[in-house]
Amino acid sequence: MSSEAKQIVMRPIGVIRSPHRTPAGTPIQPTYAKDVEGEVVVAAELEPALADIDGFERIWLVYCFDRAGPFRPRVVPYRDNQERGLFATRAPSRPNPLGLSVVRLLSRQGNVLRVRGLDILDGTPLLDIKPYVPEFDAHPDSEAGWLEARREERREADGRFHSSGPGSKR
Amino acid sequence: MSSEAKQIVMRPIGVIRSPHRTPAGTPIQPTYAKDVEGEVVVAAELEPALADIDGFERIWLVYCFDRAGPFRPRVVPYRDNQERGLFATRAPSRPNPLGLSVVRLLSRQGNVLRVRGLDILDGTPLLDIKPYVPEFDAHPDSEAGWLEARREERREADGRFHSSGPGSKR
Numbered sequence: 001m002s003s004e005a006k007q008i009v010m011r012p013i014g015v016i017r018s019p020h021r022t023p024a025g026t027p028i029q030p031t032y033a034k035d036v037e038g039e040v041v042v043a044a045e046l047e048p049a050l051a052d053i054d055g056f057e058r059i060w061l062v063y064c065f066d067r068a069g070p071f072r073p074r075v076v077p078y079r080d081n082q083e084r085g086l087f088a089t090r091a092p093s094r095p096n097p098l099g100l101s102v103v104r105l106l107s108r109q110g111n112v113l114r115v116r117g118l119d120i121l122d123g124t125p126l127l128d129i130k131p132y133v134p135e136f137d138a139h140p141d142s143e144a145g146w147l148e149a150r151r152e153e154r155r156e157a158d159g160r161f162h163s164s165g166p167g168s169k170r
Numbered sequence: 171m172s173s174e175a176k177q178i179v180m181r182p183i184g185v186i187r188s189p190h191r192t193p194a195g196t197p198i199q200p201t202y203a204k205d206v207e208g209e210v211v212v213a214a215e216l217e218p219a220l221a222d223i224d225g226f227e228r229i230w231l232v233y234c235f236d237r238a239g240p241f242r243p244r245v246v247p248y249r250d251n252q253e254r255g256l257f258a259t260r261a262p263s264r265p266n267p268l269g270l271s272v273v274r275l276l277s278r279q280g281n282v283l284r285v286r287g288l289d290i291l292d293g294t295p296l297l298d299i300k301p302y303v304p305e306f307d308a309h310p311d312s313e314a315g316w317l318e319a320r321r322e323e324r325r326e327a328d329g330r331f332h333s334s335g336p337g338s339k340r
Binding site: 006007008009010011012013029030042046048049050051052053054055056057058059060062064073074084085086087088089090094095096098100102125127128129130131132133134135136137138139140141142143144145146147148 | 176177178179180181182183199200212216218219220221222223224225226227228229230232234243244253254255256257258259260264265266268270272295297298299300301302303304305306307308309310311312313314315316317318
């Protein structure tokens with residue numbers, strides 16, 4: 001598997017502005033952050049690449065969990081009380097700290113997108129934006145493993161996956 | 171936006187094995203690759219992180235478009251005949267070459283996942299695996315901008331977004 005050795009260098013294309021300043025209390029998924037609004041500030045020189053995005057009701061944000069702790073192969077997820085394999089969870093302490101959230105696109109002003117449903121920490125580096133396309137992305141009946149039994153449980157983070165800082169003050 | 175300056179270094183966690191050897195003819199989304207099977211070979215040392223994934227019917231693959239051409243702010247997408255802003259498309263020629271596909275998980279043997287619905291080129295470096303959770307990810311009625319009018323059109327790539335190579339032979 002020679003491709004494993006290679007490094008892939010990414011650069012943020014913008015930053016996410018949200019009211020969530022600390023991991024503790026931040027909703028663990030946009031589903032639980034329905035009313036949380038914020039902004040996606042894309043680098044000004046990339047504004048031409050945002051053309052036509054306005055017609056999409058939702059967009060994917062791909063971002064860097066820049067305050068995540070180091071990779072752990074097993075974690076106790078927010079909505080469970082036993083360890084699960086990291087790849088069977090959406091916890092931030094991943095080998096590559098890639099986050100993925102779908103948010104509702106409210107409006108665009110130039111290079112700034114107003115969005116709703118933010119479960120992302122303020123200041124998070126943005127790596128990509130993709131349109132949400134139900135034909136590709138929506139599989140409402142897909143079985144969700146251990147999460148099936150946990151639907152109504154924990155909905156906010158408590159800081160357990162973050163390396164340091166203000167989360168512990170809460 | 172100071173975070174823009176910072177580089178983020180990622181390393182592949184595995185490789186995707188598929189029958190698609192050239193961009194031309196590769197389905198543009200898993201929706202059009204329903205019967206295409208292949209393997210996700212995760213680095214052996216990460217096998218513990220795959221625990222519990224077996225219960226999920228679908229998984230997200232986050233990968234690197236390693237054969238994509240350079241970033242272009244506007245592209246003519248596969249399913250359109252006019253230019254669109256890159257971020258309003260799923261085209262590979264992105265500022266950060268991040269690909270995102272949901273596939274059906276058929277089985278797991280140690281560090282190897284058998285999957286169906288592959289729209290990904292053979293040898294593609296894998297960056298992350300996440301469980302597909304309908305509660306978070308499925309929004310079947312979300313408006314899809316310019317794609318709404320294009321549902322039944324082009325379903326295979328023709329190599330237009332790739333830097334070189336065999337695509338042009340087809």
